[in-house]
Amino acid sequence: MLWLGFSLGVAAWCLLSLGLEKHHQQLFAHAFDPRRGRWLRALGWGLLVLDFALFVAGWGWSQGPVFWCAALMLSALAWTLLMTLAPRASTRIAIASVLSALVLMPVWMG
């Protein structure tokens, strides 16, 4: 569950940076479209909110927000390192981590 929360955080930061011209150019060759950028950023923020809900659902209103904050900070660090050290693979890795968490969910739940 923590892995899911963490990887959603990475995905959220991924979307948010893709929505910023500076980092979009870091990752992709094609031109940056400001309108799409706004959508990506909105999606990124949405994912952060979803992540919050996930943590509250899993750990309650007292512990959940603390876990969420910690996961956000560490996933932001992880995403920054990914973008810096492995820019081409970074988005794929972000997607893969979310998928792996979703796949493993039934294992933890059941």
Place this chain on the structure above:
Amino acid sequence: MTQTLAPATSVPVRKPRPSLSWRYRGEVAVRAFAAFAIGYAVAYASTAFLTLVLPLGRNDRVVTASLLCFFVWCGVAMYAFAARTPWRACWAPSLWAIALYGIAASFPELGARP
């Protein structure tokens, strides 16, 4: 200490770097004193003052006032280095400390109300 500090005189702008003057060191010392000691005095006074005026029970007033004091101290410390002159960094917070503590000390029964 270092030779490269830009002299943060009353109006810190980018100047060429002369070696540290005693005047500069003095000003830093005064501001540091204001930040640390006068800052603590303001924090102390604000804690006493808030313990007096907050519309809460006695226990909660003490806790709230005390937990806030760190930010008061930080605020004064930041002001001490942002103030236009080192002298102002000293007298302005001192006035606050005296005023707040004076009010708190004038109403001891109110401060101790349950």
Place this chain on the structure above:
Amino acid sequence: MKNTFSQAMAWLHTWAGLVIGWLLFVIFVGGTIACFDKELTHWMQPALHGKTPVANIDLSRTIEGLQRIAKPHPHAYYVTLPSERSPALQSAVYYDAGPHDAINIDTSTGQAIPETAGGEFFFTLHYNLHSETWGMYIVGIAGMFMLIAILTGIVIHKRIFKDFFTFRPASGGQRAWLDGHNLTGVLGLPFHLMIAYTGVAIFVANYMPAGLLAAYDGDVEKFYVEASDSYERPETHQPLKSIYPIDKLIADARERLGQPISWVSVHHPDDTSATISFGGDHSRAVAWNFDQVFYDANDGKLLHESGAFKSGYKTYTFLGGLHMAQWGGSALRWLYFVLGLAGCVMIASGMQVWVAKRAKKVAEAGAWSGYGLVQALNLGVVGGMPLASAAMLIANRLIPATMAERASWEIGVFCAVWILASLYAAIPAVRSRGWGHFFAINAVACGLIPLVNLATSPQSHVFATIARGDWALAGVDLTALALCAGFAWFAQHSFAKARQPASVRTGRGRAARGDAVVDDTALADH
């Protein structure tokens, strides 16, 4: 005014950080290690490894053991029952002044186990530098400086969102260090701010007596009785003949508290005013758990059950719990550990930016100037403390179990290694290029931990602990190996860089070609 204010705050950020940088590094490393203090203590008690804990503990016998060693007029006896994180039965006598006396017992044999400084050493180092009251105030001041550094850092970092993900390690030299400092500082900001504030807030009663004086005329006991609905009664000065058998009360206490009993204490144990109290642990909620139930030590009569806390005090216990991370299982402790490491990197890289910026001046100034001292201190503290910590763990396995004052010997090794490391760092040839050396030595020390463990303790080494699924113990060795790998990588990187010609190393060429613009306020000449 805006420009001036920014520059003033940038100056304050730098100097607030610098003045307490090394002290704060020590506090941060201590705190980060202390996330797992109980696990580390357990790792340092090999006598307990591989044993199954005993369910029923004879508490009366434990109390008798304390009575035997207690000095006259003790303040309280405390017994902490074995738990998952701490399998030893811990008992101690506390006094009004001076250090406590402790006996840690192996429940399977009923015998005391060899003493150890334990992970507790790092926890105590963290909050009072092992200097009781003095240390507590010095740590508090360091915490305040950190708060100021954080708040000014927020104020000056105008491009906080634009530079959010900026990290340019390839730039080399100053820019990379500064990016590292900004990255760990900004991305870890909620954690650093929370830790700094809650850290000083925990000791607010010691740092700020104004409220207590104004509202309670300084009566501390009255404050706590009201705040946490606890129970106090004055001493009678009549000697207590015998303490009521504690084991008879445990079931009742458990039922009233609605949670497993984690500790028992007897206050004023040699006086007829003595009370027996029971409580649970801090693992169930964020806020500290101070729920207690009190019995009369003369006849076992129920005296008081603590009820609702005042909301202000509840806030305080929540803040304290946020800092101490005794809840949320090992998951939260790991999160805090990694964030703590990020904080250590933030502090160390901040110091390094400043030192590196003046590297030229340092080279010119030569051996005995202030700059040289700064460089040596930087290396000695940042490189030496992890080394001393690793050395202490190794010493734990090598110092004989029967040695008197074992714990003091372990601490002695810690201090000696740190001093030696600092002296080594002071050598002029070392202090300007010594990072590679220190990373390498640290890698060796960390790698030695599981090896020495393997050589000396058949029940404790990583293969044995993994085989029986004891991951808490295995975790220490595995973390040591991970740190070894990390230090080794840094060492290799350092040595590789040292072999490059100077112009490539400082990365001035690349910076001049204008990588992404950076807010140079922080880089401004201070």
